[in-house]
Amino acid sequence: MPRKANGRADKIHGTDPDGMPGTPMSNGVTEPPRTSMPGVSGTGGMGGGAGSPGSPGASGAGGMGAGAAPSASGAGGMPGGGGAGMPGASGPGGMPGGMGGDTNGSGGDVERPARRSCGVMDVHRRLLSSDPAYAAARSALENATTQYLARQHRFAGVAKIPVVVHVVWNSPVQNVSQAQIDSQLDVLNRDFRATNTDLGFVPAPFTGLIADSRIEFFLATEDPNGNPTTGVTRTQTNKTSFSHDDQIKSSATGGVDPWPTDRYLNVWVGQLGGGLLGYAQFPGGPAETDGVVILHSGFGTTGTAAAPFDLGRTTTHEIGHYLNLFHIWGDDGSGCSGSDEVADTPNQGGPNFGVPAFPKVSCSNGPNGDLFVNYMDYTDDRGMVMFTTDQVARMEACLDTVRTDLISSYEESGPPVPAGPVVSWSGDRLDAFVLGTDRAMYHKWWDGSAWGPSVGGYEYMGGVCMSAPEVASWGPDRLDAFVLGTDHGVYHKAWDGSSWQPSATGYEELGGICLSPPRVATWGPDRLDLFVLSTDRAIYHKWWDGSAWNGYEYLGGVCMSPPEVVSWGPDRLDLFVLSTDNAVWHKWWDGSAWSGFESLGGICASPPTVVSWGPDRLDLFVLGTDSALYHQSWNGTAWSGWVSLGGVCASAPTAVSWGPDRLDVFVLGMDSALYHQWYDGTAWSGFEYLGGVCVDEPRVTAWDSDRLDVFVVGTDGGLYHKWWDGTAWGPSATDYEALGGIVSDFKVTLPAPAPGAAPAMMPKATIGEVVPT
Numbered sequence: 001m002p003r004k005a006n007g008r009a010d011k012i013h014g015t016d017p018d019g020m021p022g023t024p025m026s027n028g029v030t031e032p033p034r035t036s037m038p039g040v041s042g043t044g045g046m047g048g049g050a051g052s053p054g055s056p057g058a059s060g061a062g063g064m065g066a067g068a069a070p071s072a073s074g075a076g077g078m079p080g081g082g083g084a085g086m087p088g089a090s091g092p093g094g095m096p097g098g099m100g101g102d103t104n105g106s107g108g109d110v111e112r113p114a115r116r117s118c119g120v121m122d123v124h125r126r127l128l129s130s131d132p133a134y135a136a137a138r139s140a141l142e143n144a145t146t147q148y149l150a151r152q153h154r155f156a157g158v159a160k161i162p163v164v165v166h167v168v169w170n171s172p173v174q175n176v177s178q179a180q181i182d183s184q185l186d187v188l189n190r191d192f193r194a195t196n197t198d199l200g201f202v203p204a205p206f207t208g209l210i211a212d213s214r215i216e217f218f219l220a221t222e223d224p225n226g227n228p229t230t231g232v233t234r235t236q237t238n239k240t241s242f243s244h245d246d247q248i249k250s251s252a253t254g255g256v257d258p259w260p261t262d263r264y265l266n267v268w269v270g271q272l273g274g275g276l277l278g279y280a281q282f283p284g285g286p287a288e289t290d291g292v293v294i295l296h297s298g299f300g301t302t303g304t305a306a307a308p309f310d311l312g313r314t315t316t317h318e319i320g321h322y323l324n325l326f327h328i329w330g331d332d333g334s335g336c337s338g339s340d341e342v343a344d345t346p347n348q349g350g351p352n353f354g355v356p357a358f359p360k361v362s363c364s365n366g367p368n369g370d371l372f373v374n375y376m377d378y379t380d381d382r383g384m385v386m387f388t389t390d391q392v393a394r395m396e397a398c399l400d401t402v403r404t405d406l407i408s409s410y411e412e413s414g415p416p417v418p419a420g421p422v423v424s425w426s427g428d429r430l431d432a433f434v435l436g437t438d439r440a441m442y443h444k445w446w447d448g449s450a451w452g453p454s455v456g457g458y459e460y461m462g463g464v465c466m467s468a469p470e471v472a473s474w475g476p477d478r479l480d481a482f483v484l485g486t487d488h489g490v491y492h493k494a495w496d497g498s499s500w501q502p503s504a505t506g507y508e509e510l511g512g513i514c515l516s517p518p519r520v521a522t523w524g525p526d527r528l529d530l531f532v533l534s535t536d537r538a539i540y541h542k543w544w545d546g547s548a549w550n551g552y553e554y555l556g557g558v559c560m561s562p563p564e565v566v567s568w569g570p571d572r573l574d575l576f577v578l579s580t581d582n583a584v585w586h587k588w589w590d591g592s593a594w595s596g597f598e599s600l601g602g603i604c605a606s607p608p609t610v611v612s613w614g615p616d617r618l619d620l621f622v623l624g625t626d627s628a629l630y631h632q633s634w635n636g637t638a639w640s641g642w643v644s645l646g647g648v649c650a651s652a653p654t655a656v657s658w659g660p661d662r663l664d665v666f667v668l669g670m671d672s673a674l675y676h677q678w679y680d681g682t683a684w685s686g687f688e689y690l691g692g693v694c695v696d697e698p699r700v701t702a703w704d705s706d707r708l709d710v711f712v713v714g715t716d717g718g719l720y721h722k723w724w725d726g727t728a729w730g731p732s733a734t735d736y737e738a739l740g741g742i743v744s745d746f747k748v749t750l751p752a753p754a755p756g757a758a759p760a761m762m763p764k765a766t767i768g769e770v771v772p773t
């Protein structure tokens, strides 16, 4: 990526970099609380309904404006579009796809068990009989798990678990290579995210059970003393072999002591005897022996890894136990009365070995039989490829209860929830913020079972707001809302899990005189980064570091759109704006310094919308001057250039990603209906018609894989909602759930200009309201 300094003047107005001019203000106006927004709520479907006539370029179901060829002006076409033609979307050649498998090479004097054997139940029974505290802890965890599952509140984002690998070796061949260790981490990150390339092995009746656990693993980068580390220890031992008696876990018995087991997943790798492939200790056991033990020849996919256990699945299986999963057959020998305490796995007799053929019926579980492709069975590595939805819920319950320090002491989650007027801080949780006709802020929420305070009602949040709410969430049950006041200063209020601060209707004043709505990103717990344009059209940055607000920091530029910001990792920020040339300009914070501005080209008719689905990955959407949707991506190495996705759009795009290499984009068509286009890792879909007559930019959020919640404002001013549940749109493909209210502002952005017209380049809330002087 060319990180060139460009000729852009960073200090056009010679502005004082330290502070935006601020004025005292009088927001937080107290008004009588009410439970619904002023005005009458809408009724039924959105005015107009599906298939209403549109202006030229619109269409019914099917592609948007497929025949329209608006002003693809000579100079106006966006560079890089390859002909800049429009009709129909053209997919980009192909974004980087899944991960390739690794080759293996085994050899040497390695243990080669013929079939799987795991020592977890031996350890379990030993602890039950020897340690009364273990039995009590196990019982308490089962109760906590039941309660957790009933609440249906999942942790937000992706949990990242720091791993330390202790290599305990006797003969040099057992001193496994870094490549072998790395190959194991790769397997874990594929298997636990359901991105493994062998999911096609799952028989069709079971494919609906495949689940992404949103758990990832990384070799620790900081040791228990706070020093840098590779996350690997290597210890030579006199012992030629270990068993499941935990001697490998203590230096006093020829092994190596664990790192603090509340903060690290300890993985011991060594020689095991008796055909043992590995074992784990269930959560609730003694801290000094917590972790998993893996036979070196059943570890990773290369080096000493030996078939049929050379695909890294032994470690996946044992970490399943470590996160509180039982064997899928219920550990009752071959009987049918044992349970794995997981609802969606079929009752199964005993373990399956080798690679069974489908169906494998036991315990009257026909016609589909055993779920032998599950990681918690006893098949060969190539035969186990999935966790189920309810197994994932059980692992999440473990991580959110007894193993919570494992993630909270590092980052709580992966990419934080993108900020906006609708956010989701947990599974099946939605928080939507709008302005009413009195320009106060209103809030409603979905708690997994019902809308609060009611389907058509709203919580009154006070204020007289000059911009739509921008809300960020950096953790469970945590919300930070930002608006402009009548003085165009920034105002903030926060939900701390029990109450709004500074009060239900009050706001904290953050100063500034802003020409744009505030944009916010969060990259970790108790961290907020706020960006605005001031009257000099330069970008200013203010941040909350967990204890105080800092800034405003001057970041330069002469901007014609509100800043767009995204964070793909800790201490990383990527900022996008349109400049006076209507091209997209980008600048980023890499953890130590701000870059200069780089131009990404284009002549844009909407502000940029940006999403990130993974580290060092950015996807950017704008409208071109032809009102078509354009896309550009950063793959970690280079920008793709602009590619047209077609359409004739009447609103700026809104985008979301619910998983790696997955993008969902929504726009309004010229008929004011909602349209949807998605990228599945291979190709763009073309536009899907989703009905409605919408008066404001749609807003979308995703709280789980293959889950979308889209919000729009109807012609009656009411808020409307529809959702994708992984199978179908609710309430139907073209209908909406009415959520009441009369919304004066939901998602402030630009009305798209008519083709050929000069685009309006500032958000409507500030047009005519702020005159830079």
Ligand SMILES: [Zn+2]
Pocket: 118, 119, 120, 317, 318, 321, 327
């Ligand atoms: Zn096991």
